[in-house]
Amino acid sequence: MFKNILVHIPTERPARPVIDVAVSLTAARGSHLDAIAIGYESTSAAGFAVEGGTAVAALMEMEHERASERADSAISVFATEARLAEISYGVRTVAAIPAEAEETIGTLARLYDLTVVLQPERSFSSYDNIIPQGILFNSGGPMLMVPYIHKGPFDGRHVGIAWDGSRLAARALRDAMPYLTAAETVTAIAVNEDRENAGEVSLDRLVSHLDGRGIKARTERLTADQGNVHGTILSIAADSSISLLVMGGYGHSRFQERILGGVTRGMFDSMTVPVLMSH
Structure with missing residues (x-):
């Protein structure tokens, strides 16, 4: 599991956190790591291509070259660290407009066991x-x-599971099993659990399931305002020295656009430890 890993290397933001985590994780598991860096072409320049003309073609070519240079520069930083760590790795660079880039890397990631990315930074337009x-x-x-x-290598010794009994939480749980079986401590977290109606997917049943796989987990049950569920989970993570959180990644479609769910959006904005998400 996690023998074939992909990492996205940012070209417009500091890449050190994601490089350190991806390389150390790969080295620890004896995996193969592929890295992709995307140089973003100007969407306004792309729009002029419809009009044609020699000058426009030259502008487009220049924009493409600049985007490629940015991607090459970012990937070279990764390649240096990968060589020093003596891991198995590959590199790929792409020059694309943002909309194409998102689709390209999302499709490429389907062939990997795990994809490592850097948390968005809302205060920095990128x-x-x-x-x-x-x-x-x-x-x-x-x-x-x-x-x-984040600073330093990946640390998966203390894992927290954000559990609500949903399909997405169950998917994340299965995806994270290699981390759970190797962890020193596991904390199962439920926020606002309806204990009378949780039934087969209660926190207690989760702990029993994990115990059957040789994973001993302690429980944390808390209540929180609906708008601060993610904050409560992160507070537990800090208090329990959790170094990796596992949770479902929620979202819905609106006008052909993907919208993150409230707790997932909150975690995107406020996370303090690495988070493994599955959708």
Whole structure:
């Protein structure tokens, strides 16, 4: 499991957090790591191509070259670290307009066991910010999102499971099983659980299921306002020294556009530890 990993290397934001996590995770598991960096072409320049003309063609070519240079520069930083770590790796660069980039990497990620991405930074305008959402909804597999404030290698010793009994939470649980079986501690977290009606997907049943697989888990049950569920989960993570969170990634379609669910959006904006999400 997780023998074939993909990492997105940002070209407009610091890439060190995601490089350190992806390389260390790959080295620890003896996996293969492919990296992709995307140089973003100006959408306004692309629009002029319809009009044709030698000058416009030259402008388009220049924009493409600049985008390719940005991607090459970012991927070279990754390649240096990968060589030093002596891992098996490959690199790929793409020059594309943002809308195409999101679709391209989301489709590419379908062939990997895990995709590693950097958390969006809403205060910093960047096309890199759109990539995690595209991968979450389009890859069909787990996504490990690294906080942009993260420093150092990946640490999967203390894992927290954000559990609500849903299909997406169950998918994330299965995807994270390699981490759970290797963890030193596991904390199962339920926020606003309806214990009388949870039935077969209660937190207690989850713990019993994990115990049957040789995974000992402690429980945390809390209540929170609906708008602060993600904050409550992150508070538990801090109090319990959790180094990896596992949760379902929620969203819905509106006007042919993917919209993140409230808790997922909150985690995208406020996460403090790496989060494995599955949709």
